[in-house]
Amino acid sequence: MTNLKVELSERSYDIKIGPEAFLLAEKAVRKLEKQNRPVAVITDANIYSLFKDKVQALTKNVIVLKAGEKSKCFSALAQTCSALADFGMDRSGAVFAFGGGVVGDLAGFAASCFMRGVDFFQIPTTLLAMVDSSVGGKTGINIEQGKNLVGAFHQPKGVFIDTDFLKTLPKREFAAGMAEVIKYALLCDEKLFCLLEKNALTRESPEMAKVIKACCAIKAGVVSADERETAKENGRALLNLGHTFGHAVEKCAGYGEYLHGEAVGLGLVLAARMSESLGLVDSECVSRTENIVRMYGLPVSLRSPIKPDKLVAASLHDKKNAAGKSKFILLNKIGGAFTRTDIEKSLVREIFKTAQK
Ligand SMILES: NC(=O)c1ccc[n+]([C@@H]2O[C@H](COP(=O)([O-])OP(=O)(O)OC[C@H]3O[C@@H](n4cnc5c(N)ncnc54)[C@H](O)[C@@H]3O)[C@@H](O)[C@H]2O)c1
Numbered sequence: 056m057t058n059l060k061v062e063l064s065e066r067s068y069d070i071k072i073g074p075e076a077f078l079l080a081e082k083a084v085r086k087l088e089k090q091n092r093p094v095a096v097i098t099d100a101n102i103y104s105l106f107k108d109k110v111q112a113l114t115k116n117v118i119v120l121k122a123g124e125k126s127k128c129f130s131a132l133a134q135t136c137s138a139l140a141d142f143g144m145d146r147s148g149a150v151f152a153f154g155g156g157v158v159g160d161l162a163g164f165a166a167s168c169f170m171r172g173v174d175f176f177q178i179p180t181t182l183l184a185m186v187d188s189s190v191g192g193k194t195g196i197n198i199e200q201g202k203n204l205v206g207a208f209h210q211p212k213g214v215f216i217d218t219d220f221l222k223t224l225p226k227r228e229f230a231a232g233m234a235e236v237i238k239y240a241l242l243c244d245e246k247l248f249c250l251l252e253k254n255a256l257t258r259e260s261p262e263m264a265k266v267i268k269a270c271c272a273i274k275a276g277v278v279s280a281d282e283r284e285t286a287k288e289n290g291r292a293l294l295n296l297g298h299t300f301g302h303a304v305e306k307c308a309g310y311g312e313y314l315h316g317e318a319v320g321l322g323l324v325l326a327a328r329m330s331e332s333l334g335l336v337d338s339e340c341v342s343r344t345e346n347i348v349r350m351y352g353l354p355v356s357l358r359s360p361i362k363p364d365k366l367v368a369a370s371l372h373d374k375k376n377a378a379g380k381s382k383f384i385l386l387n388k389i390g391g392a393f394t395r396t397d398i399e400k401s402l403v404r405e406i407f408k409t410a411q412k
């Protein structure tokens with residue numbers, strides 16, 4: 056078991072990582088109960104059927120959401136808040152999110168607004184949630200106009216990452232999580248990149264705990280320095296490497312066609328190609344990026360064609376863009392990235408053209 060601290064002064068918290076982390080989550084629940092503080096668990100139907108005993112061992116106050124992105128909506132939020140009230144949740148209580156990013160985002164948002172905020176813990180069960188969504192305090196839901204448009208910053212009080220949960224994760228979901236892992240390596244950890252390209256890691260690889268810790272350490276460092284993504288340059292926005300391209304692909308192909316991580320995998324390749332076009336990296340950096348994305352079963356081109364103009368328009372509308380300027384995250388080496396806001400539309404179009412089969 057290893058421990059990592061997210062430094063955010065009075066909002067600092069620990070991330071416990073290892074195959075026994077779930078036991079620590081159970082201990083945390085027992086401690087709260089001893090203090091007569093109400094506890095509730097929010098999970099989804101898949102997790103509940105796979106790990107019913109574990110859910111019930113935590114508490115009898117269980118909210119089971121439908122699995123999938125559709126649960127990040129106002130009606131699921133309303134039902135969750137009503138259930139919390141029925142359980143007798145009060146301001147001294149705590150909510151545990153037990154599941155992937157969907158559960159974490161919805162549960163975290165419910166915890167941020169129920170009685171103006173109750174404590175919240177994360178027990179992530181997907182690789183994406185372990186390396187990304189469970190750390191950093193972004194919570195929220197989707198509305199018709201876009202994903203994650205309604206939400207709050209609400210840091211968890213603790214994160215318990217039990218790598219044993221990876222064993223039941225569908226292979227496609229594991230691959231999608233690996234896209235975020237590759238992203239961190241490309242951003243600032245060349246050593247991690249070399250480890251990932253040496254042998255393709257699997258859900259069972261013993262190195263996974265170490266890899267997850269490396270990713271969480273990078274995210275924790277970035278979040279500590281720029282919690283609310285207000286830095287003009289670099290900062291938390293760096294975590295969007297590959298995402299401006301990826302979000303455009305997800306949107307234009309129709310949400311659900313590509314898993315988020317699949318679109319990000321392709322986005323990383325496109326970010327590397329844009330960096331090469333601007334003379335920031337050499338062709339070897341691009342081919343290594345392509346190879347690693349392919350190696351983890353992620354796409355390096357579009358599965359079916361999408362008009363470049365449509366993709367350009369979607370990428371320029373990405374909500375991360377401040378003051379009408381499109382922000383792109385570019386590489387200057389494997390393990391080095393920075394933000395740029397002066398990218399010509401024509402270049403964005405050229406790069407999207409390379410994504411066509
Ligand atoms: N808050 C953040 O900072 C942040 C960052 C990145 C992504 N997100 C959000 O995360 C969400 C995606 O999260 P996700 O990829 O974890 O998706 P998810 O929560 O939908 O989980 C994917 C699927 O895997 C199933 N599953 C989960 N754990 C399992 C396990 N151990 N074994 C078997 N099946 C399991 C789930 O039931 C679901 O069907 C998106 O809504 C995205 O917006 C948030």
Ligand SMILES: [Zn+2]
Binds near residue numbers: 319
């Ligand atoms: Zn992502």
